[in-house]
Amino acid sequence: MALLEVKNLVKSFDRGTVLKGINLTVDKGDVMAVLGPSGSGKTTMLRCLNYLEIADSGEMTFDGVTYDLSSSSKKDIAALRKQTGFVFQSYNLFSNKTVLDNVTLGLTSGRGTDKKIAEETALRELERVGMADHADRYPAQLSGGQQQRVAIARALATDPKIIYFDEPTSALDPELTTEVLDVIRELAGSGITMVVVTHEMSFAKDVSSKVVFMEDGLIIEQGNSKEFFNDPKEERTREFLKLNI
Amino acid sequence: MDIWNLLIESFPRIILPGLAMTIPLTIISFALALVIAVIVALIQYSKVPVLTQIARVYIWIIRGTPLLVQLMVGYYGPSAFGIKPNGFVVAVIVFAINEGAYCAETIRGCMESVPKGQLEAGYCVGMSYPGIMWHVILPQAFRAAFPALGNSLISMVKDTSLASNITVTEMFLATRQIAGRTYQFLPLYLEVAFIYLMFSTVLEAFQRRGEARLGRYDHGTSGS
Numbered sequence: 001m002a003l004l005e006v007k008n009l010v011k012s013f014d015r016g017t018v019l020k021g022i023n024l025t026v027d028k029g030d031v032m033a034v035l036g037p038s039g040s041g042k043t044t045m046l047r048c049l050n051y052l053e054i055a056d057s058g059e060m061t062f063d064g065v066t067y068d069l070s071s072s073s074k075k076d077i078a079a080l081r082k083q084t085g086f087v088f089q090s091y092n093l094f095s096n097k098t099v100l101d102n103v104t105l106g107l108t109s110g111r112g113t114d115k116k117i118a119e120e121t122a123l124r125e126l127e128r129v130g131m132a133d134h135a136d137r138y139p140a141q142l143s144g145g146q147q148q149r150v151a152i153a154r155a156l157a158t159d160p161k162i163i164y165f166d167e168p169t170s171a172l173d174p175e176l177t178t179e180v181l182d183v184i185r186e187l188a189g190s191g192i193t194m195v196v197v198t199h200e201m202s203f204a205k206d207v208s209s210k211v212v213f214m215e216d217g218l219i220i221e222q223g224n225s226k227e228f229f230n231d232p233k234e235e236r237t238r239e240f241l242k243l244n245i
Numbered sequence: 246m247d248i249w250n251l252l253i254e255s256f257p258r259i260i261l262p263g264l265a266m267t268i269p270l271t272i273i274s275f276a277l278a279l280v281i282a283v284i285v286a287l288i289q290y291s292k293v294p295v296l297t298q299i300a301r302v303y304i305w306i307i308r309g310t311p312l313l314v315q316l317m318v319g320y321y322g323p324s325a326f327g328i329k330p331n332g333f334v335v336a337v338i339v340f341a342i343n344e345g346a347y348c349a350e351t352i353r354g355c356m357e358s359v360p361k362g363q364l365e366a367g368y369c370v371g372m373s374y375p376g377i378m379w380h381v382i383l384p385q386a387f388r389a390a391f392p393a394l395g396n397s398l399i400s401m402v403k404d405t406s407l408a409s410n411i412t413v414t415e416m417f418l419a420t421r422q423i424a425g426r427t428y429q430f431l432p433l434y435l436e437v438a439f440i441y442l443m444f445s446t447v448l449e450a451f452q453r454r455g456e457a458r459l460g461r462y463d464h465g466t467s468g469s
Contacts, residue, residue: 050368050369052365052368052369078371078373081368081369081371082371084369085369085370086365086366086369088362088365088366090362092360092362092363092365092366093366094363094366094367094380094381095363095385096381096384096385096388097380097381105367105370105372105380105381106370106371106372109372109373109376109379109380110370110371110372110373110376111371151366154366154370155369155370157370158370158371
């Protein structure tokens with residue numbers, strides 16, 4: 001069943017058109033890896049889906065509700081965002097809040113959840129990413145990998161229907177990359193729907209169920225992960241894989 | 246009269262108006278100024294149409310005219326309508342409006358220096374704009390603005406001496422009255438300068454302690 005369906009997503013900045021008509025379907029339970037060279041529009045696509053960028057045109061159906069990606073009411077955007085999670089490349093933890101407060105804030109301030117219940121939920125999710133011991137620390141006291149794990153716990157705490165990952169390991173050293181990828185791998189096994197923009201080819205190969213390959217603002221090829229890596233249809237995909245694996 | 250005796254005798258007569266007038270005037274005005282400043286900074290940060298333009302005009306006028314002139318206008322303005330204003334009340338309002346304009350610029354600048362990702366992260370966890378302002382952006386902006394706001398507060402203590410021009414008997418006017426009677430201008434003005442310095446020193450100590458407290462979260466090793 002399609003959880004998310006994007007039609008004809010177009011977005012341009014001053015420097016040119018970044019997305020030239022994206023069509024994308026994500027089914028419930030999919031772990032979708034979005035691959036492609038830098039500048040192909042992967043991050044912009046992800047940001048448009050959560051209205052962090054407003055598209056020039058395009059339509060999205062999410063969980064049965066259709067949204068105009070080029071204009072929508074604040075209320076609809078807020079309602080959509082409450083059903084989604086987003087993990088940023090640069091973590092974006094609230095730097096004035098402790099780890100625990102980072103995770104509870106979306107519940108208490110965003111949804112009016114009782115503080116005690118929010119803290120129980122937060123600790124459970126922090127446990128899941130191995131960060132419960134650091135609940136009282138501030139983000140600046142953590143390594144990048146630890147911050148990103150907290151950011152994942154923050155995204156999980158609000159029980160989203162889908163989590164978008166925007167290059168979650170690109171700012172990390174190789175060893176820290178592993179600890180974050182392990183967490184995402186564990187989530188993938190638990191049935192959460194995820195869209196992961198990544199440069200980690202081996203991760204995409206091992207963990208994702210579907211792969212989307214983007215270049216120059218277009219989706220060149222998409223399909224299930226095995227087929228994509230073993231038997232790519234497009235010449236351009238073959239070249240990309242040859243260079244990157 | 247012996248200078249030392251004069252200084253000792255006049256000390257309570259200067260510091261009492263200091264405690265009764267200068268300090269309340271400073272604290273009340275500065276508190277109101279901060280309220281004004283946060284509202285004006287939020288309006289500009291959020292780019293609220295019309296109100297943003299009004300905020301710009303307010304800041305333009307206040308920063309472009311002398312505080313002393315503003316006090317005079319505040320004091321003699323109501324007289325034009327047959328109202329005899331209370332000097333202290335006028336002083337509080339004028340100082341608040343004046344300081345509010347400067348602090349608004351400080352706070353706005355600091356809000357804009359908070360990385361945009363903080364706002365985006367707030368949206369993505371389902372927080373409302375006011376919720377993000379309150380829990381995330383303003384606390385970080387205040388942390389960054391704290392030294393500059395401390396500066397403003399210290400200047401304000403000294404600026405309250407201008408209120409002597411609109412009949413507020415704060416420390417400076419009290420000193421001037423004693424000096425006028427005794428003709429010992431220099432010693433008395435040095436004495437009041439010393440008292441201002443004491444007040445400022447206390448405030449500076451508070452500022453440093455406040456900064457240390459607020460600094461918890463942005464140092465890698467402290468505070469955990």
